[in-house]
Amino acid sequence: MGGQSGIEIGLNAAIVGVRDGQPHILVTREGNGWDALPYGPFAPLDHRTLDIGLRNWVREQTGLELGYVEQLYTFGDRGRHAQRGDTGPHIVSVGYLALITEDPAAGPGGASFARWFGYLPWEDWRHGKPAILTDEIEPRLKRWAARPDQDDTHDLVLTRRERLRICFAMEGADWDEEKVLERYELLYEAGLAAEAKRDGREAVKFWDKLPQLGRPMQFDHRRVLATAMSRLRGKLKYRPVIFELLPDSFTLFELQKIVEAILGHHLHKQNFRRLVENAGLVEPTGDVSRQTGGRPAKLFRFRRDVLLERPSTGVRMKGGPG
């Protein structure tokens, strides 16, 4: 079972920012074609807490001083770090989400912004249902669902078909934008993620030809990324985290565009204004922006003191027409 020399804790950061209306994450490209998140092992002698360890690694690798940071999940599965071979220590990876405003383009260390939807292209519904779903994913998932659940050791009592319905909105069900992780994991389990092939998963043998379904990542980093997207999409609706992605002053439409970029779908403009304004999340700065091409838009700033008020609402709101 390979030389087992102990446990290592890996700290991984999905550092999210929005540029040109597109959500981006900070990745390091190491030349072997597999992008990676900023990553480093937890060293308890140097790092008083996990968070501090993460911040240190990110500072070291990207020159960035993180602000908003949130722990996501700890993954300990065997077999998700196949590149390392069987010899190293077992790696337990702790995923983090960080949100930044500034554009780290100038940062050292070879880290750069990459489009988030490049890794999970089926998650962007802003221009309607992504073609990759209809053309590539759905037909293959249907074939997968038609197979018996032999090698499934899933503890849920759901059939593959039911899981497709829930995760991928297959039989008339609604698309749940928050199920990002469940979708990625299902694709991995079905052998349709490149990482599954790398890790030597059995299900891959079923496919004669594997399309590239989103850019893969090193280790289990795409899983961390999917977890980050799930969490952020959910949290948006009940905590005012979105402002961690915005500059000090912004128009309401800029705010809306950023929310849409994260959620991956369009919102109803007038209702969005109403919601944000009478949730008391923002206050006008008094200035206007004339960059809009029409009537100048009032500039707003985030009211930091809402963090002191009770169940600070965040930006809920269901989808609107395209």
Add this chain to the structure above:
Amino acid sequence: MGGQSGIEIGLNAAIVGVRDGQPHILVTREGNGWDALPYGPFAPLDHRTLDIGLRNWVREQTGLELGYVEQLYTFGDRGRHAQRGDTGPHIVSVGYLALITEDPAAGPGGASFARWFGYLPWEDWRHGKPAILTDEIEPRLKRWAARPDQDDTHDLVLTRRERLRICFAMEGADWDEEKVLERYELLYEAGLAAEAKRDGREAVKFWDKLPQLGRPMQFDHRRVLATAMSRLRGKLKYRPVIFELLPDSFTLFELQKIVEAILGHHLHKQNFRRLVENAGLVEPTGDVSRQTGGRPAKLFRFRRDVLLERPSTGVRMKGGPG
């Protein structure tokens, strides 16, 4: 800095059940007066995933086969495991929440049910504001807030007074039932939790006499417990997890009592019925229960298939009159 021999990952389970209208957790009492959660180190050679490791430890220590299990958070702080001394490996602890229906009284291994509110007594508002808040906690926290924030290395820019307002509803603010962890951590930081004294925290010196504010626990287990309560109280409102605590059939009032036990406050009965019923979460079994002392109550069962429907609502609902 003590002999550092590596990292160990501890798996801790807050196993919750409701008995006689009181939420309980499974604890092991080891005789030294410090209760502990079922606990064991993650052994990657034996456990394919963290979850499996946790289930194994719980089975071994309590004879219980867990159903619903959910990972909570991973804590890596130095200095929260003081009993172990400085010599052992650094311990990173992964907390889990598990929900059970059956009463594990007969289980082997010395584990037993203990009242959840015995550890966090300020969280039970079902009979009005707990006296321990007014009599013990609030006056001391006010004294603590009056001190300068010298040794605070908190990354938030909130003053102690603002934090009290938010966490403990001090200056007319509302009590947020979900801030269980924040409250416990604040008490720890203020030196008011017995664990803070055990861990040699500086703030403890400020107090001449420390009252027992809830029963303490071994290691950072009370923190895990507080995290579990936070998570469960939050999740209740948007996922139908509550049914993991209920028998197969139940009356709506029994359901309500269990929700109230978890949330720690009363709900409006008629509205609760309406909500649960037209969320489609339950269906009548056809039988009735005559145990109620009045008109017999219809028995219901959880509609397992709502898990297949979209954003399965759970049991939201704000508080009602006492």
Add this chain to the structure above:
DNA sequence: GTCTATATGCTCTAATTGAGTATATAGGAG
């Protein structure tokens, strides 16, 4: 001045929520 594009304001309806009143049906006291 008109056209176009965007920002912002307002209306209308349907649900949802919070609170309370009214009715139904058991067991027990007399």
Add this chain to the structure above:
DNA sequence: CTCCTATATACTCAATTAGAGCATATAGAC
């Protein structure tokens, strides 16, 4: 058997919120 009490269950009503769309305001371009 009847009344009383306790609980379950049904229904009402006002306030708020959410989804959708129409209307008006104000810039730059021609």
